[in-house]
Amino acid sequence: KLDVHNQVLLTLMRLRLELLVVNLAFRFEISVSLTSKVFHFWIEVLAGFSRDYLVMWLPQETILATRPAVFTDFPNTTCIADCFEVFVDRAQNMLKRGCSFSPYKSHNTAKVLHVIAPNGFIMFISKAYGGRASDKFITLDSGLLKYLLPGDEVLADKGFTIADILPYGVKLSLPSFRRKKQQLSEAEVVFSRRLSKVRIHVERSICRMKCFRFLKYIPSPVFAKVNCVDNILVVIAGLCNLQPSLIKEGEQS
Numbered sequence: 001k002l003d004v005h006n007q008v009l010l011t012l013m014r015l016r017l018e019l020l021v022v023n024l025a026f027r028f029e030i031s032v033s034l035t036s037k038v039f040h041f042w043i044e045v046l047a048g049f050s051r052d053y054l055v056m057w058l059p060q061e062t063i064l065a066t067r068p069a070v071f072t073d074f075p076n077t078t079c080i081a082d083c084f085e086v087f088v089d090r091a092q093n094m095l096k097r098g099c100s101f102s103p104y105k106s107h108n109t110a111k112v113l114h115v116i117a118p119n120g121f122i123m124f125i126s127k128a129y130g131g132r133a134s135d136k137f138i139t140l141d142s143g144l145l146k147y148l149l150p151g152d153e154v155l156a157d158k159g160f161t162i163a164d165i166l167p168y169g170v171k172l173s174l175p176s177f178r179r180k181k182q183q184l185s186e187a188e189v190v191f192s193r194r195l196s197k198v199r200i201h202v203e204r205s206i207c208r209m210k211c212f213r214f215l216k217y218i219p220s221p222v223f224a225k226v227n228c229v230d231n232i233l234v235v236i237a238g239l240c241n242l243q244p245s246l247i248k249e250g251e252q253s
Contacts, residue, residue, distance in 0.1 A: 002028060002038065010035065011042040015236060018213035040228065047231035050238030057123045057147045066119040068247050073194045074173065077118050078152035080202040081144070081160065083135050084210075085109040086128075089220040102131030110218060112233060113138045116205050118198070120246040123147075125237045127230040128223075135160050155199050175199075204246050212236045 002010065010024055019027075025035040058066075063078055071077050088100060090108045102109040109131030115124035126142035139145065139162045148154065150169025156162070163172045175195050176188035184192070209215060214232065222228050 015214045046235045050234045054238030076153040080155045081115045082202045084206045088218045099130035122237045
């Protein structure tokens, strides 16, 4: 048997290093079946703790008080949103395989909505959707919209076209892009550069999550287990929130 400390260590090692269950069983001198049970048990426990204490929507006053100076051009920014994808095994079921096939990645993936505060804190992480799901569908289905209030501003990439489903009074800011081969105006270019400068933080946050090598490729047994991937995502998001701020010191003041 393992004590609690080593059980948690085993779980974190699998998330961070993507060690196989067989490998962990050998390292901790326990059976493969017990290793799997320990991992799934602690993922559920840590996910519950993360949802209650580590990954939460910050109050408006906290967002305002902790907004870095780099957001001067976007003073009403409440959050920065983006989706990322994780490779998964091809499902045996043809319907499930089609739902998880990503046209963007040309591979079967799980797609996740990732939302951070201007200070880099992960406030919202959706459940895992099939790679074919659109950004708009995930935004609508995930429950993100209930957190947005009139006067809020959401920053996103140019493909994140969700303006028509946002609550009344919520502004969506996207980089300008060319339509019908028309050249962008000088003002649009300047705006896009300023937006990209602050939107980069959500990409850095996603990269931090993907440092947990378990998210490089999710095996079939884990992806097939109900809520397992969703729990893993929120645990990793919570662990990322315990790390030092990803906003550089020069951008804070």
